[in-house]
Amino acid sequence: MDDNSPESVIGGKSFTAVAINCAAKAGEWIKSKSGSFSQLNLKYSQHDLVTEVDKGCERLIRNLIGTHFPHHSFLGEEGVEPGPEASAKALEEASDAEYLWIVDPIDGTTNYVHGFPFYSVSIALARRGQVIVGVIYDPSRDELFVAERGKGAYVHGRKMQVSGETALSQSLIATGFPADHLEALPQNLQGVQELAPKVRNLRVAGSAALHLAYVAAGRLSGFWEIGLNAWDIAAGSLLVEESGGRITDTRGEPYHLGVRNVAASNGQIHGEFVGALKTH
Numbered sequence: 001m002d003d004n005s006p007e008s009v010i011g012g013k014s015f016t017a018v019a020i021n022c023a024a025k026a027g028e029w030i031k032s033k034s035g036s037f038s039q040l041n042l043k044y045s046q047h048d049l050v051t052e053v054d055k056g057c058e059r060l061i062r063n064l065i066g067t068h069f070p071h072h073s074f075l076g077e078e079g080v081e082p083g084p085e086a087s088a089k090a091l092e093e094a095s096d097a098e099y100l101w102i103v104d105p106i107d108g109t110t111n112y113v114h115g116f117p118f119y120s121v122s123i124a125l126a127r128r129g130q131v132i133v134g135v136i137y138d139p140s141r142d143e144l145f146v147a148e149r150g151k152g153a154y155v156h157g158r159k160m161q162v163s164g165e166t167a168l169s170q171s172l173i174a175t176g177f178p179a180d181h182l183e184a185l186p187q188n189l190q191g192v193q194e195l196a197p198k199v200r201n202l203r204v205a206g207s208a209a210l211h212l213a214y215v216a217a218g219r220l221s222g223f224w225e226i227g228l229n230a231w232d233i234a235a236g237s238l239l240v241e242e243s244g245g246r247i248t249d250t251r252g253e254p255y256h257l258g259v260r261n262v263a264a265s266n267g268q269i270h271g272e273f274v275g276a277l278k279t280h
Contacts, residue, residue: 010136015125015150018068019135022061022249023121027139030057030106051113054078057105059083061123065101073097074123077104077231084180084260087229093257095207100126102257104231108207117141122209124234129257134238136213145213145239162245162266163218168195168276171221171269173232174203174211184227188260191224191250195276208262212236215264216243222273224250230257246270250277251262 005188033053034083055196058078073094080090093102101123106112108119125133134153145160147153153160165171173195196202203220204273205211208233211223216239233247237255240247246267247255251273255262265273 015069015133016135016146018065019125019133020144021125021148022064022140023123023137023144024133025064026057026061026121027137028186029053029060029167030119030121031139032114034112036098038151051106051109053112054106055111057121058103059122062104062265063103064111068099069099072099072101074101074103075230076102077229086225087161088258090265091124091230095129095257097126097210098128102126102131102231102234104209107209107232111206112226118205118210120207120210120213122231126234126236128160128255129151131234134235136209136235136239138210138213143213147235147238147242149238149242151242155217158244160217161238162215162240163221164268165221166268168198168272169200171199171273172201172219173199173273174202174205174214174220174223176208176211176225176255178207178225178227180227185210188226191226191277194279195221198276208232209236212247212264213239215245215266216240218243218266222263223267224261224277225275226250226261226265228260228262233259234263237262240264248274250274252278 058076072213076093104122107122112119121137123135124131132149134147145155215223216221237247247264249259250261250263263274
């Protein structure tokens with residue numbers, strides 16, 4: 001860590017170290033509560049769940065970050081009303097912040113509720129709208145994915161690199177089933193119908209953040225989903241970029257924090273991938 005770099009350090013405190021510490025503590029707490037939550041509520045639809053563990057985890061992360069960086073802004077999923085309009089408004093209100101932490105305390109709550117071990121803590125830091133730190137932690141596997149802009153991306157301390165597939169026909173692609181079952185879900189299902197015959201296979205495991213981390217680690221060739229939010233994508237976007245991959249919207253336009261329809265890949269299949277998505 002370069003202590004002279006304003007991108008990664010302020011007042012002698014490393015942004016990345018704080019993000020890692022927050023993710024680790026949150027993950028430990030999430031695991032300790034597994035199977036013992038008492039409140040299960042619906043948010044935007046019957047597909048969109050929240051527990052007191054999500055809310056408590058976000059408070060924990062927010063408090064830890066506030067201890068180190070009290071003047072930074074914070075955007076967390078559980079602090080925003082459900083629905084795409086509220087999400088867009090919350091991001092717009094925070095968009096002028098010099099430093100903005102973007103947090104999903106449990107990405108994959110439905111999995112967590114059912115004991116399906118594919119969920120994660122996602123923490124990103126954006127400086128003037130550009131993600132400079134991304135951390136995704138999988139408590140079930142004790143896997144920590146970390147990226148710093150310009151410094152690569154790592155898992156288990158080893159540098160990650162995207163996969164080498166050069167065609168969709170060779171590719172393992174992931175997607176998700178959006179909580180918005182009126183608009184986003186039908187669009188995503190059209191994408192499934194379009195891509196399924198063209199790829200090696202499809203996976204739907206239920207955590208956009210972990211899917212993006214898997215693209216970065218070379219375990220998936222690509223991932224797309226319609227109707228996501230900044231907290232689902234921000235950390236993973238940097239992991240993908242720093243591992244040599246590419247992330248855009250589903251039309252191939254450059255990624256930014258306001259992107260809701262996302263496509264990420266190893267880069268080599270991206271044109272063919274996005275081209276197939278455009279057809280629907």
